[in-house]
Amino acid sequence: MVLVSATLIASVVTTQSQFRALRAEEFDRTVMPLMAARAADILDDHGMGALADFLSSLQTTLHWQAYLFDDEGKEILSQPTPPEAGAMAISALQSVETRIQTPRGTRFAATRTTGSTGTHYVLVIGTNVESVTDVLRAPIQVQIVRAAAVLFIAGFVCFWLARYITAPVRHLRAATHRLATGNLSARVGASAGNRNDELAELSRDFDHMAEQIESLISSQRRLLADISHELRSPLARLTVALGLTRLHANPEAASGLDRIELEAGRLNTLIESLLRLARLEGGSELLEGEPVMLHQIVSEVAADADFEAQSRNRHVRLTKTDTCTISGNKQLLRSAVENVIRNAVNYTAEGTDVQIALQKISSNGNSTALISVRDHGRGVPEESLADIFLPFYRVGDARDRSSGGSGLGLSITDRAIRLHGGSVRAVNCPDGGLLIELSLPCAAKAKAEAPKVPPA
Amino acid sequence: MLPGKTENTADWPATRVLVVDDDVELCELVQQYLRSQGFHVDSVYDGTTGVANALSNSYDMVILDVMLPGVRGFEALRQIRAKSAIPVIMLTARGEDVDRIVGLEIGADDYMPKPFNPRELAARIHAVLRRTNAGTSKESHSPAILCLDDIRLDTRARVVHHKTRDVELTSVEFELLAQFFKSPGQVLTREELVKNALGRDLEPSDRSLDVHISNLRRKLGSFEDDTERIRAIRNVGYVYVVSNSSL
Numbered sequence: 001m002v003l004v005s006a007t008l009i010a011s012v013v014t015t016q017s018q019f020r021a022l023r024a025e026e027f028d029r030t031v032m033p034l035m036a037a038r039a040a041d042i043l044d045d046h047g048m049g050a051l052a053d054f055l056s057s058l059q060t061t062l063h064w065q066a067y068l069f070d071d072e073g074k075e076i077l078s079q080p081t082p083p084e085a086g087a088m089a090i091s092a093l094q095s096v097e098t099r100i101q102t103p104r105g106t107r108f109a110a111t112r113t114t115g116s117t118g119t120h121y122v123l124v125i126g127t128n129v130e131s132v133t134d135v136l137r138a139p140i141q142v143q144i145v146r147a148a149a150v151l152f153i154a155g156f157v158c159f160w161l162a163r164y165i166t167a168p169v170r171h172l173r174a175a176t177h178r179l180a181t182g183n184l185s186a187r188v189g190a191s192a193g194n195r196n197d198e199l200a201e202l203s204r205d206f207d208h209m210a211e212q213i214e215s216l217i218s219s220q221r222r223l224l225a226d227i228s229h230e231l232r233s234p235l236a237r238l239t240v241a242l243g244l245t246r247l248h249a250n251p252e253a254a255s256g257l258d259r260i261e262l263e264a265g266r267l268n269t270l271i272e273s274l275l276r277l278a279r280l281e282g283g284s285e286l287l288e289g290e291p292v293m294l295h296q297i298v299s300e301v302a303a304d305a306d307f308e309a310q311s312r313n314r315h316v317r318l319t320k321t322d323t324c325t326i327s328g329n330k331q332l333l334r335s336a337v338e339n340v341i342r343n344a345v346n347y348t349a350e351g352t353d354v355q356i357a358l359q360k361i362s363s364n365g366n367s368t369a370l371i372s373v374r375d376h377g378r379g380v381p382e383e384s385l386a387d388i389f390l391p392f393y394r395v396g397d398a399r400d401r402s403s404g405g406s407g408l409g410l411s412i413t414d415r416a417i418r419l420h421g422g423s424v425r426a427v428n429c430p431d432g433g434l435l436i437e438l439s440l441p442c443a444a445k446a447k448a449e450a451p452k453v454p455p456a
Numbered sequence: 457m458l459p460g461k462t463e464n465t466a467d468w469p470a471t472r473v474l475v476v477d478d479d480v481e482l483c484e485l486v487q488q489y490l491r492s493q494g495f496h497v498d499s500v501y502d503g504t505t506g507v508a509n510a511l512s513n514s515y516d517m518v519i520l521d522v523m524l525p526g527v528r529g530f531e532a533l534r535q536i537r538a539k540s541a542i543p544v545i546m547l548t549a550r551g552e553d554v555d556r557i558v559g560l561e562i563g564a565d566d567y568m569p570k571p572f573n574p575r576e577l578a579a580r581i582h583a584v585l586r587r588t589n590a591g592t593s594k595e596s597h598s599p600a601i602l603c604l605d606d607i608r609l610d611t612r613a614r615v616v617h618h619k620t621r622d623v624e625l626t627s628v629e630f631e632l633l634a635q636f637f638k639s640p641g642q643v644l645t646r647e648e649l650v651k652n653a654l655g656r657d658l659e660p661s662d663r664s665l666d667v668h669i670s671n672l673r674r675k676l677g678s679f680e681d682d683t684e685r686i687r688a689i690r691n692v693g694y695v696y697v698v699s700n701s702s703l
Contacts, residue, residue, distance in 0.1 A: 243574035
């Protein structure tokens with residue numbers, strides 16, 4: 001806007017000076033000959049006295065110095081004349097209009113004219129450089145008003161222009177934002193208006209893309225649901241058949257049947273984890289934030305894990321729980337925390353504790369929830385610390401069943417935490433064991449959606 | 457329950473169970489198992505037939521798969537519930553919370569995630585039946601009629617009367633209300649509510665109790681002064697509020 005108004009003002013100023021130059025030309029071309037003719041007529045018709053009056057009136061009213069020369073270059077009224085005027089008169093007699101500017105800021109113009117008696121005269125008029133256009137130049141107040149008007153109009157035009165240009169961009173941003181937060185039906189649509197420019201085409205392209213994304217994601221969701229169903233059907237039949245077999249089995253068969261049940265259970269967990277991971281990776285598990293009380297989840301999971309761990313001579317201790325509320329998916333967060341804790345319990349040495357803490361850290365007005373899980377196991381080689389969050393990654397390449405787990409837990413945790421805008425990291429503790437930290441941004445204001453089913 | 461031992465069903469005729477699932481082989485296996493436990497079992501493989509049979513008054517219990525093609529599981533459940541209070545146990549995909557909650561809201565009594573241990577299925581069937589038959593069995597020490605404020609509960613007839621009208625409750629909802637009425641104004645923990653009303657232990661992240669309570673609240677409505685009948689006590693359980701007038 002500044003640019004536009006500056007341009008406008010500059011153009012006005014230059015036209016003004018061009019104006020002036022134009023006016024000066026007109027003065028020389030039109031006004032001078034008229035004046036000259038008039039002066040000659042007055043002299044011829046009414047004599048020198050009248051001429052003197054005429055010339056002095058020009059002086060008084062217009063501040064013009066006016067001299068009339070005869071055809072020999074002599075000033076008729078015998079007044080003292082500036083030397084330039086005389087010189088100009090002589091050259092003007094050669095029928096060429098001349099004008100010069102004296103350093104003192106006076107502009108002389110000379111015009112030859114012919115009187116009624118046929119005699120040549122030259123009228124020389126000296127004016128202030130500006131006064132030629134005096135009549136035409138507006139006083140300073142008008143100039144200010146003009147400038148203000150220019151600024152105002154420029155501002156208005158700029159504003160309207162800016163809005164017009166950026167309106168589709170704003171609509172596009174709004175639609176993009178809606179799409180990103182999970183509203184797959186977000187479109188720019190009609191709000192783009194009837195424009196036919198590149199921005200409108202961009203809006204149409206966006207809508208097209210959004211449609212593709214929506215159909216891609218819903219077909220992916222359908223595929224995952226189908227896979228889930230198809231994978232679970234044989235497992236469902238398996239477990240019922242297993243139950244039937246147990247009814248009629250000899251006691252010797254019991255351990256074999258137990259083993260089958262165990263592996264079927266592992267298969268089931270694996271399918272579940274894989275599907276969950278696939279959903280997270282594919283982006284079809286989009287976040288619909290509800291307020292989640294992290295402290296509640298952490299204490300529940302810790303208590304359950306402790307109960308299970310005790311049967312294996314290990315313990316889970318919760319050392320600190322700050323109150324933290326986060327906007328997100330309760331089940332996902334629960335799984336994320338569970339996987340890390342379960343992992344720790346699997347790897348911690350017999351007779352040791354897994355220590356868990358939930359801290360709320362505030363800085364610069366932002367709060368972060370930090371969940372730390374520390375075990376007393378063998379730790380992880382430094383170079384693999386980041387890799388443990390990859391799917392199926394196992395330290396040491398052995399499909400080490402004795403430590404339990406399917407190798408997917410941590411990658412699900414990683415993905416789920418990142419989906420909530422957080423991050424995970426693992427470090428080895430100086431006195432042995434591994435420390436895993438989950439950090440999550442606390443919602444500035446957790447969306448207070450009324451839960452569908454009030455929990456007790 | 458030890459494997460191979462059937463529950464003593466001598467007190468009443470063999471329970472007739474209807475299994476509705478499109479997996480024919482699974483139905484066969486389930487049938488085999490349940491029959492060995494003393495149940496009478498029939499299977500159908502689509503929703504429409506399932507609904508028709510369920511409403512035909514020939515069964516005491518329905519096992520319904522939510523992932524039915526055609527008339528989908530929930531739709532079938534809705535249709536059954538519209539006309540009958542027959543106990544329904546849903547078969548759901550494991551880990552799909554939303555399936556469970558939706559089913560319970562529509563009115564299923566309980567759910568069983570697939571794959572499942574058939575022993576557990578049998579246990580849940582028994583639990584549901586115990587509730588339904590409780591009125592007709594030898595529970596003579598508990599009063600037949602329980603009254604509280606504007607509600608009258610007949611434990612024998614399994615009927616609830618609110619002011620001038622009868623309220624249709626599923627067997628789980630009835631059982632929950634009966635528990636509340638036996639200890640009005642007392643906080644009942646989630647564990648004991650689930651144990652008595654659903655006949656099983658409380659599982660972690662189990663929202664089924666919450667859904668049943670929510671349904672119960674909806675059906676009974678609030679008190680005259682718009683206060684909530686059943687209040688949730690965070691992390692503990694629920695309490696049926698005794699209004700001031702009856703103190």
